[in-house]
Structure formats: structure tokens, C-alpha cells
Amino acid sequence: MTANLVPDALWDRIAPLLPARPARRHRHPGRLPVPNRGALAGIVYVLRKGIAWRDVPSQLVGCSGVTAWRRLRDWTEAGVWPRLHDALLTELRRTDLLDLDDCAVDGSHIRALKGGDRVGPSPVDRARLGSKHHLIVDRHGTPLAVTLTGGYRHDVTQLLPLLDAIPPIRGPRGRPRRKPRRLYADRGYDFDKYRRQLWKRGIKPMIARRGIAHGSGLSKIRWVAERAFAWLHQFKRLRIRYERRADLHQGLLELACSIICLHRLTRAF
Incomplete structure (x- = not known):
């Protein structure tokens, strides 16, 4: 098993x-x-x-x-989970399985049954207590970074923190990459203030406009973020938040992202 x-x-x-592990005592060492x-x-x-x-x-x-x-x-x-995720992202890029030119962001609500840190009333669940997962992925849907906030936080407030959370990903040559060239997002991120922030970082914003009919074609790239959430929520412990401590739920999120990266790397897990 x-x-x-x-x-x-x-x-x-x-x-x-x-x-x-700490060294065992010579006298009365206890159970292994x-x-x-x-x-x-x-x-x-x-x-x-x-x-x-x-x-x-x-x-x-x-x-x-x-x-x-x-x-x-x-x-x-001890910070094990982010280091594991960083190491797997580096392996993916060195084997040319990571496409950082086009990235997508999205958010997803979950219920928080026991309350705790980073919990708040969810505007899409009748103000029940909940949290929110915020995710940025590459063109293939590989998770690059994930954050956890209260259920009341707007998606766009985590746009820049997600970009900052991307680790320096080393490749076979050259400097590590930390940002995409183009960033795709839905209408929830349509704020000129954040568009200007992306341009300042050298990132081209590909964000759907509010009030404009569907059919922009951005979903051809952006849909991988929704698929990545489907992958994450196959881990049943992430569908509903039971951990009161936010750092423990964040650790489970990063472990799930690492398993997804390993599956892409080995095609065997």
C-alpha cells in the first residue's frame, strides 16, 4: 500500500x-x-x-x-512542500515540458467547515464560510504557484501575488525564468490598474473585457486553468477545507501540485 x-x-x-530526525536517547529511547x-x-x-x-x-x-x-x-x-514543487518545476523545464511563454490564472471557491485562518463569507455560496484557491498555470496546465485566501477576496487581488510566488525556474541554459510573456485571464481580472502593472513587468495582458460578447478566442489558452482546478480537486481533501490552520491546507495544496507535476514528468503516477 x-x-x-x-x-x-x-x-x-x-x-x-x-x-x-533528532538523535535518539541512549537510555530509555522509547519506541522506534x-x-x-x-x-x-x-x-x-x-x-x-x-x-x-x-x-x-x-x-x-x-x-x-x-x-x-x-x-x-x-x-x-520546515518548508518541504514548496521546495519539492520548485525542484519538479525545474526538472520539467530542463526536459522542455514547461511552456512559460503563455500562462493563465483563475480562482476557485471551497467551503471551510471548521473556520480558521484565511476564511471568510463566500459571495457565491450564500455568505457561508469559505476559502479560495488562486492558481497560475503554464500553457499545458502545469501548476506554477497556488495561494489561499478568504472566500471574500476578489480574484484580481491575487494576480500580482501569484506572479511573485512563481519560483525562479532554471532551464538547461540561461537565467532562471520567473514570469510569462503573456498572461491570460477571464473578465474577473479586467481592471486597467492591473493591466498597467502587468505591462510594467514586461507581461502582455490577455484579459477578456467586460461588457463584450463572448468569442474573443482567449479561452483557447485559458481553459487549461480550469482543467488544472479539476486535477487539484480530484484530491478530495482539497474540495472542502477541513484544516483550521491555513499553512497546513497550503501545504496540502503544494503537495498536490507536486504530484501533478510528477505525473506530467513521469506519466506513471
């Missing part, structure tokens, strides 16, 4: 990023800690199935839900 949830391709990339791969299998199991941490089948996964949650907390605080 562990090998199915954490294949070698994923484990080989994440193992060097995990923080070292659960192996990191088993704990990661528990995290991926919850991410995929969407079950509560207490319901993780330790006999199948090799790790209790409490232990998996603690490792998620520790690895999130």
Missing part, C-alpha cells in the same frame, strides 16, 4: 528534502519512530481520499493518522 501511495519517483525526490515513507503515505492517503485523520487505516498505510498529521505539520513548518 505504501509503494502505491508513495512510488519511488516521488520518494526519491522528497527524501533529501526532509529534515533530519514511524518511517518517513510510511508517514508520507498516510498524508497522501488523506489527501486523496478526503477522510478524517483519525480514520486513516494504519494496518494498510503503515502509519496512524495522528502521526501523519504531526509529520505534515513538521514538514510544512
